Amino acid sequence: MPVKDVDYALSISGLTKSYGDLVAVNDLSIDVHRGEVLGFLGPNGAGKTTTVGVICGLLAAEAGEITVHGHSLSHEYAHCKQLIGLCPQDVVIWEALTCMEQLTCVGRLYDLDARAARSRAQELLESLGLSDRRDRLAGTLSGGMKRRLNIALALVHRPRVLILDEPQAGLDPQSRVLVREYVGALSDTTVILTTHDMDEADRMSDRVAIIDHGRLLVLDTPDNLKGSVGPGDVLEFRVAKGQDEKMERLRKDLPDGVTDKGLEGQVLRLVGGDLLNLLPVLLERFEHRGVAVEDTVIRKASLEDVFIGMTGRRLRQ
């Protein structure tokens, strides 16, 4: 399949898609470099799956343009199909076919000849730890194995752009490592990874795009994004209910070097450079204001903090 010599494996420009009055994707523009792993983060209903649906040609956009390795999705769809591989969020396999049968069938549907399809199927089964299940009906596999087969089906035709929609959901820890290592080793493949799992996105992505309400909020490397939250650590205090007034007074009396990132429910989130040393001082202030602390957590800043900082709420809300 000819691939144009362009900088971007995938280029989305001004993409808009609505369902009735609901604007699912709103003027979204993202350029994805060749060979990079792009984490595509957002809460439920943010527009991730709709964007993926449009990229794969399953949904029609109202406005905007998508190119895959320089080929226009709207004008060269047949060409783009061959370049894209999709691993959907749900396990989408033919339960009455064996692993080998369905991988070979999908290979043939992407115009691989019979021998190449079988060879590629065998290769994928070995890579994803399913070779001893090659002749088992897919319906009889364990949940984790079905997930791995789901990923293998997206890779049969060696796509240049691989879209993994929540690939880690339902995977056991061992399978997670296997999939992570396999995806990491796809040197010539661009990977779009939509996920709720901040750690996984942080670990696997070269860059992360965060979207909410169909709009792109930010696009950068994980380190840069985490750096934008503030220097150092994140400190979370879970306090007892019914202390709103005391909390208001406390938040006006925080020591220097501490940034108030807001109160979310009963959790006060603070960011600072050396919060571990400031912890005794902070606890003294809580005591002084009569605020009862139920739990305290200190950790490094994460992508979740980036999201909370931008939207004021957690990713899973």
Next chain:
Amino acid sequence: MRLGALLRKTMIENFRDWKMLVMTLSFAPFFVVLMYFYFEGATTSYRITVVNRDQGAVAQELIKRFEEVESGEGTTVLRVAEEGDLAAAQERIRDRSADLVVEIPEGFSNALLHYSEGREGPPLVVRTYGDPANVKYMMAAAFCDYLTYEYAALITGETGPMVLEPVSLGGVDAPDEFDLYVPGLLALALMMLMFTAAGTVIKEKDKGTLLRLRISNMSTAEWLAAVSITQVTIGLLAVALTYLTAWSLGYRMSGSLFDVAVVTVLSSMAIVGISMIVAASLRTIFDLVTIGTFPFFILMFFSGGMFPIPDVQLFALGVRTINANDVLPTTHSIAAYDRIMNTGGGLGDVAIELAAIVLLSVVFFAVGTWAFTRRHMVAR
């Protein structure tokens, strides 16, 4: 290449889904066995109750002649019972234990003997009673009328100005009731394809695997071709099994197997077309086994295979009347099967039925494919 892969996949899935397959393949053979035992595997017979008010020798001889009528296979055609009371005999008509009551009047024997001696008298009245709603009534009445007139002519020597001579066309023995049901049961075997055909398509939607097909290089036409070839194969198997079941119970076809196969292939395509319309309207297998049974029952009950239904004329096309159930391809399938299997007709004899099946196949397929593509295959 893609068609081959899809065909293999569809075949494997259909043949591994053994519950649905067994249901499809065994449904019509089961009804063949049921019908056979219902009709006791015998040649059609008609139950005659005679109320003999005469008791003379001539009347007894007439009854004996009723009893002696035999089919080509040597089986009794008229099963005669006698009843002394007319009301009791008429009750038999109502409870369907008799198809016809023949009332022989008092003085029947003497009157005929008088006629034979050249003496005339008032005309004899031999009354028959029956229920027009009973499909056997008219045939039983025809048999008895004919036998009575023939016997009266024989006794009196008065042959009249004409002789009625029935000639059987088709060159085969008269089919019995069981034989008449076999074509309809073959069509029933094909109607069951609706579940496997629509099920094959709906399952892809229900399980989400349609997504994988859509994003591949496969075209809708290739997929539907694979589904159609698979269903035609199952249709041929279902019809073969149904015929073999009937054959093992004594049914013998007059026409050629090849002609039956041609009707089967064309009819299967029409059923797949209807299935596509069903599949376009439904989303889950549960929908299919609930809502999807509605079109199945329409085909089953209104194609005319299970029981005769009155003609509801829509319009006339030349000399041919187009009835409401002519829009069902299985109506023509049953007619074609019947012509080939029971009267020894060839493809030329069922050309109109075949043309109707092809036309309806094209229409249903076009509508079904358009609806399914629009609903499930196009990015919206």
